Amino acid sequence: MSVTTDISLISLIIGASVLVQIVMGLLLLVSLMSWAYIFSKMVTLQKAKRQTAQFEDGFWNSSDLQSLYLRATANNGQTGSLEHIFESGYREFQRHRSSGTQDSTAVTSGVQRAMKATYQREMDALESHLAFLATVGSVSPYVGLFGTVWGIMNAFRSLTNVGQATLSNVAPGIAEALVTTAMGLFAAIPAVVAYNRYANEIDRLSIRFESFMEEFSNILQRQARFPLGR
């Protein structure tokens, strides 16, 4: 004679109470979403880094800003963030020159403002969904804990009618309840890791953008003063 109690994972999930199951479903959904964002963000950031490196290469190796600008506007769809910044800055510069302004500080500040606006839009696009990862990372352990607490409350409440309270009376309930904590952690850990990694990568990209903006506005300022050559 042996008491067989099957506590496989599936039976733990199926046997849980409704609220605990809702919590589990929520956590599963959140985990799926965060993994989807992790993968898509990974590819996006890789692409952004590659395009930035390519454009920096092309920019510092070419002496003709006009042809660079034409290339940037021509294949609009495949250009990266840095190219967009350059494009908006150079367009502003051309407008100033075509209007015949000679005040170089006005030209420079105008160009800088235009580039800053594009830079902020680009940063916003790069940082999209990062907030979601951060939220998942910080909140889903609590959600899991909530499910666990609820499950343990139920496990103990079922003890009230049992005279001899043994560990085996509460053990299945507690095991059931702890599954939600495990799921919460499972959702949170990759999200936190990904958030930290991507935030760091975006920071470095933004530093590259900003330094490029400074350098490019210097170049344009020189061009505004001496219209010939760089």
Place this chain on the structure above:
Amino acid sequence: MVTVTSDKGAQWWAWLLAMAVHVMFALVLILGVAWPRHVTTPMEAELWSTKDMDATMTRVPPPQPANPPPPPKAEPAPRPTPVPPLLPKSELTPKSEDARDVDIALKKKQEKEEKARKQAEQHKREMEQEARQMKADALREQLADEAAQSARDEARRDQAARLALKAHAAQATLIDRYKQAIIRKIRNNTQVPDGVPDGVSLEVDLTVLPTGEVLMPVKIIKSSASPAYDRAVIQGIMRSQPLPLPDDPDLRREFRTTHLQLKHEK
């Protein structure tokens, strides 16, 4: 016109990858982890006294009647000796001397022939019977051999079973004896306070380490209605460490969880 990197949500392949990650993780959890199926397996001890068992064991099964030798074959009835053909009487009556002589000679000859034939027949019968006898003897011998063999086999099987049972019983009695010793020691170390009614009994489960030490929260299976007695017995258990345990590690394993019933008697 300002071009900005579009801010799309996750692409479909990202969702697929996310699903794949979850499915993989679930598979690892379900297949890779040995989830416990049997939580508790209570210790089972079969107790029986050796005396009874020996009595039952020594009762030899009734001797199986070996195939009885075939009943002795009835001796074939001796064939009736053929009646000598009667001579025609007519020939005898009107008899001349010659004729009588011839007759006599003929008769004699006939008798002689008859005798020889009888002898030959007798001989043949004897030979036949002898052969039959020998065959029967051989058959009987073989049957007896087989019977003896099967009896020997059975005896050997019997012996093995008896030995196994005896060993089992010996182990059971050993366990019992050690349990008695443990109870005796605990009882010696227990100071039962006054006012505990006679005959109360306490059932505990002890988790005993191989060194004889008891893991301390002693599990009370059935409390005696007297908390004072429960306390006293648990004190006694504490004081009785190390418990007397057998030296044989196999036997000692049986004591990992020991169920004891302690009864208060004056």
